[in-house]
Amino acid sequence: MDRIKIEGRLEMGVRRFGRVNWLGVRTLAAREVMRFMAVWQQTIFAPLMTAALFVLVFALALGRGRGEIMGLPYLEFLGPGILMMTVIQNSFANTSSSITSAKVQGNIVDTLMPPLSAGELLAGYLCGSVARAGLVAAVIGTGMVIVTGAGIAHPLWAVTFVLLAALMLGGLGILAGILAQKFDQMAAITNFIITPLSFLSGTFYSVQSLPEPFRSLSHWNPIFYLIDGARFGVTGVSDAPPLRGLVVCVLVVAAILMLAWRWLDSGFRMKP
Numbered sequence: 003m004d005r006i007k008i009e010g011r012l013e014m015g016v017r018r019f020g021r022v023n024w025l026g027v028r029t030l031a032a033r034e035v036m037r038f039m040a041v042w043q044q045t046i047f048a049p050l051m052t053a054a055l056f057v058l059v060f061a062l063a064l065g066r067g068r069g070e071i072m073g074l075p076y077l078e079f080l081g082p083g084i085l086m087m088t089v090i091q092n093s094f095a096n097t098s099s100s101i102t103s104a105k106v107q108g109n110i111v112d113t114l115m116p117p118l119s120a121g122e123l124l125a126g127y128l129c130g131s132v133a134r135a136g137l138v139a140a141v142i143g144t145g146m147v148i149v150t151g152a153g154i155a156h157p158l159w160a161v162t163f164v165l166l167a168a169l170m171l172g173g174l175g176i177l178a179g180i181l182a183q184k185f186d187q188m189a190a191i192t193n194f195i196i197t198p199l200s201f202l203s204g205t206f207y208s209v210q211s212l213p214e215p216f217r218s219l220s221h222w223n224p225i226f227y228l229i230d231g232a233r234f235g236v237t238g239v240s241d242a243p244p245l246r247g248l249v250v251c252v253l254v255v256a257a258i259l260m261l262a263w264r265w266l267d268s269g270f271r272m273k274p
Contacts, residue, residue, distance in 0.1 A: 026118045027126050034130025038096055045092070046137060053088045053142055057081075057149075060206055071208050072239045081146040082160075082233040083205035085139060089164055090200050090225060092138050093131040093171035094178070094192070100127065101179025102188045110272060120267035124176070124259065131172030132165065139164045143236075152237070159244060160235025166251045167228045171196075173258035180262075180271050199225045204233075209241050224254045 038045040060080055071079045104110040113123070143160075147153065154160055174196070182188040203226040209217055220226050227247035234240035240247070266272070 023118055023122050026116055027122050027129075030113070030118065030123065030126025031129035031133075034096065034100060034127060035133050037100060038130065038134050045096075045134065046141075049088050049092055049138055050141060053084050054145075056084050056087075072210075072241075074237055074239060075150075078150050078152055078237055079208075079233070080206065081150060082236040083229050085142045085146060085236075086163070086167060086229045086232045087200050087205050088142060089135045089139050089167050090171050090228065091196070093135045093168045094175040094196050096131045096134045097127045097172045097175030098179045098182070098188055098192075099175075100130070101176060102182050102185060105179070105182075105272075106184060114269075114272060120263050123266050124173075124263050127176055128169060128172045128259075131175065132168040135164060135168035135172075146236075154236055155238035156235045158235075160232055162248070163228055163231035163235055163251070166248075166255055167232070170224065170228065170251065170255045170258060173255065173262045176262045177258065177265065180265050183271070199223055203229050204241060205229055224250060227251050 057077070057080065060076075070076070101110070104113060118126070143154075178188060178191045182191065202220070203223050204220065209220040209226065212220060221242065227242065227250045230240045230242050231244055231247040231251065234244040234247075264270075
């Protein structure tokens with residue numbers, strides 16, 4: 003965009019890119035993808051190893067001889083939860099680490115100066131989260147099908163909830179990256195908010211087995227609906243009605259992305 007003088011005042015000129023700066027969005031999205039692919043051993047391989055360790059510990063050691071849960075063998079019940087927990091953690095880490103690193107290193111200006119609107123910045127960052135989440139989900143999902151020998155009951159539902167998880171946690175990662183001024187603050191958000199919410203959401207157990215009031219409180223956790231929806235997509239069974247989970251997740255995603263857009267648009271904690 004150019005600045006032009008109108009009656010002695012500097013005004014923003016007409017955008018040369020149309021309504022959407024597609025080139026800028028593609029460039030930012032490509033940067034986000036290349037950023038995590040450049041260290042794939044840490045961003046892709048390490049989460050896969052962590053997921054495999056969870057399966058070994060919970061299914062082979064603690065789950066040996068354990069009865070069915072919700073009519074499913076424990077390994078089949080566990081698989082979707084492990085998949086979604088990995089997707090959640092990677093989606094959040096992708097956007098939060100990108101923004102926090104740029105702020106700490108002082109190069110966030112390289113992202114703010116180009117002619118990108120708040121919506122275009124939001125879309126570019128989220129593309130990186132969706133790409134990373136999709137790659138991790140595809141690899142873990144393939145391994146899950148091979149290990150359990152069971153197929154995907156409702157593929158469209160499973161893909162939908164993986165996408166919603168990438169958008170929800172990618173948006174939360176943007177909010178956390180904007181709030182955090184140093185890595186210690188980001189670590190606190192991850193350790194005291196994101197990790198407990200993902201672990202206490204039915205990943206390793208059915209919430210129906212919880213006593214009150216913990217059973218009811220679990221239904222206030224939006225991540226519970228992500229994991230429960232993915233479990234329905236993979237196995238065909240769920241703790242809560244999948245349509246309710248879909249509505250809750252869509253509303254939460256819309257609220258998070260609206261807030262993230264607002265903060266990016268105002269430059270909150272991003273611009274000096």
